[in-house]
Amino acid sequence: MALEKGMVATRWFAGIAFAIGLAIASAALVTDLEASDVTPWKSDIAYGNDPAQMLDVYRPDVSGPVPMVLYIHGGGWWNGDKQYIDAAQVRYLADRGIGFVTINYRNLSEAKRDGIFPPLLAPLQDVRRALEYIGRNRDELQLDPDRVAVYGSSSGGFNALWLGLSQALPGADLTTARVRAIAAVDAQTSIDPEQMRRWVGPGLAYGGHAFGLNEQNFEEFLAKRAEFEPYFAQLSPASLVAHDSPPIFLLYGYSASETNPGDMFYVHSPNFGIGFAKLAQEKGAEVTFVQDGKSDPRKKLQLLEFLVQNLKD
Incomplete structure (x- = not known):
């Protein structure tokens, strides 16, 4: 005793x-x-032929290849830029020997320009292209493609989930780089309008623009669901998650119990995370779900520690 x-x-x-x-x-x-902010070790590296396909590399001041976090910015798949990063997070990871790569990618307007359907495919193709570029150029970039985590915010969080969960899809080059962990902030976790509405509720309007519809006309999105359904299996994180998926950390700034939700609550609803986490856990995937992050900075620290733990051997 x-x-x-x-x-x-x-x-x-x-x-x-x-x-x-x-x-x-x-x-x-x-x-x-x-x-103050941080300065890239290398900037505006072209990983493709389009002007949007650029990446920046932030490295800790150590010799040899380092594990890395690939960060994907948000912006509704319309805008955003790789330069808008949280310097504190980059420094926090660098202090633990981890590099940080942030990318630009084609948006929905550029997808329309390039004749890509659904338009959502353009940003998704680009995040995969960026990861594979890093793997093929590991020596020049001094990054370890066998120790990669992907991390994104809002639509970038959707992209990060897709990238980490789509490794088993045809066309993914697993010889170049493989994702060990996925972190997402305020992420949409599905692109199936029925599932999205069921999880988030009738206040949700966001999502149809991924298929070329008006961003605020969710009823049209629902009405055309049968037309888009064949794409869900390969585009929706909720469809891709499986028992052998990398561990996932979902952080939301809002609380599901918000008493006076505005429009952005529905775009970044923690109910996206709750619905996804329940589904993923039923499939045997490892998911950490955290909400109400705006009121407690320790929750952001949890996300960073999740990345560190999954990247350090």
Whole structure:
């Protein structure tokens, strides 16, 4: 019994120490958010022929290839840019020996220009192309393509989920790079309008633009679901997740219990995460779901530690 008490006390002190460490690290992270930015080690590297297909590399000041996080910006598949990063996160990862790569990619307008249908395919093709480019140029970039995590926000979170979960699809070159972990913030997790509406509720209007429809006309999206359904199996993260998928971390700024939700609540609803996590866990996938991230910076730190733990051997 004395031993059991000692073990309990050890766990209690360890828990307190972890909580204190997390609080200190969180405070430092919040301070860093207000600090200066970071500079790429290499910038505007072309991974394709289109002007949008560019990437920047941030590396820790160490020799030899390092594990990396591939970050995919959001912007509704309409806009956004690789330069808009959280410098504190880049520094946090660099301090732990991890590189950070951020990319631009073709948007929906450029997909229409290129005659790609559904338009969503253009950004998805580009994020895969960027990852494969990194794998083929591992020596020049000094990155380890066998230790890769993908991470994105909003529509970029959708792209990151798709990239990490689509590795078994035809056309994925697993000889160049393989994803070990996936993290997403405020991500849409499905592109099936029935599933999206069931998970998020009647306030959801966002999504049909992925198939070339008006972004705010969700009823048309529902009406044309049968036309788009053949694409869901290869484009929707909810369809792709499986028992052997990489571990996934989903962070949402909102809480599902919001009492006065605005339009952006539905675009970034934690119910996307709740529905996806339940489905994924039923399939045997490993998913961590965290909500109400805006009120607690420690939750962002959880995401970063998830990336570190899955990239460090």
